[in-house]
Amino acid sequence: MIQTGIVFLVGAGPGDPDLITVKGMKCLQQAEVVVYDRLANPALLEYAPPLAEYVYVGKEPKRHRLPQDEINAVLVQYAQQGKRVVRLKGGDPFVFGRGGEETAVLAAAGIPFEVVPGISSALAVPAYAGIPVTQRQMAQSFTVVTGHTCCDDDPFGANWEDLPTTGTLVILMGVRYLPQITKRLLAAGRSPDTPAATIRWGTTPQQEVIVGTIANIAEKAKYIAPPAISVIGEVVAMRESLDWFVPVVKTAVSTSTSQFFVSQQVILDS
Known part of the structure; x- marks a missing residue:
């Protein structure tokens, strides 16, 4: 046996x-x-x-x-x-x-x-973008939600209107729905001037960061495809002085990394 x-x-x-x-x-x-x-x-x-x-x-x-x-x-x-x-x-x-x-x-x-x-990417990706999710006198709490159910009638999805209007909001799997998400956050009382960022391929050589506000982040990040997360809150403004991670741009290292992702996919899909 x-x-x-x-x-x-x-x-x-x-x-x-x-x-x-x-x-x-x-x-x-x-x-x-x-x-x-x-x-x-x-x-x-x-x-x-x-x-x-x-x-x-x-x-x-x-x-x-x-x-x-x-x-x-x-x-x-x-x-x-x-x-x-x-x-x-x-x-x-x-x-x-x-x-x-x-x-x-x-x-x-x-x-x-x-x-x-x-x-979790909810913590590491903001950190690699120079954004602490908590900060004394700025953000005493943070909330992590999935944006995947933003446009669904899922009874277990996030109730955007009931989310805290203070603290940091980290949105996973929501980049495709940013226009709807930001609209609902504004309707729930978030200030349109609240800093916001969308981060694609965080912690990797391909990391890309788009910074704006709730009012314009959806437009500024409209060409960003998954995987990406969004961070909303006053802590995003700290990126200006805390941006420490410099991705490897267009070098042999980043190219080989991309090729490795592709080669593994081909081998395992065959």
């Missing part, structure tokens, strides 16, 4: 491969199967043993390689074969990563699992 394996839900961090945790790296080093997402940097696969199996289950806007229920089934299937499985997820598995759904399925199937938290 085959002994049941184990699944490690590992947060890959926000993009920079050096931001994975030590425990996450150790899990990868012992993995027999790595099931990974689009936003998990493929460079992290180098930590896995040479004979490890890689399963790409990346999701893109309006294009999912595998539905969530099939991803759940993949995890159960490999674990039932006695494998040590690493489920490598961008950011943190339990911050809009559907990690709760996956662990619930594993628990129901009697599959042992562990959760290895990762650095």
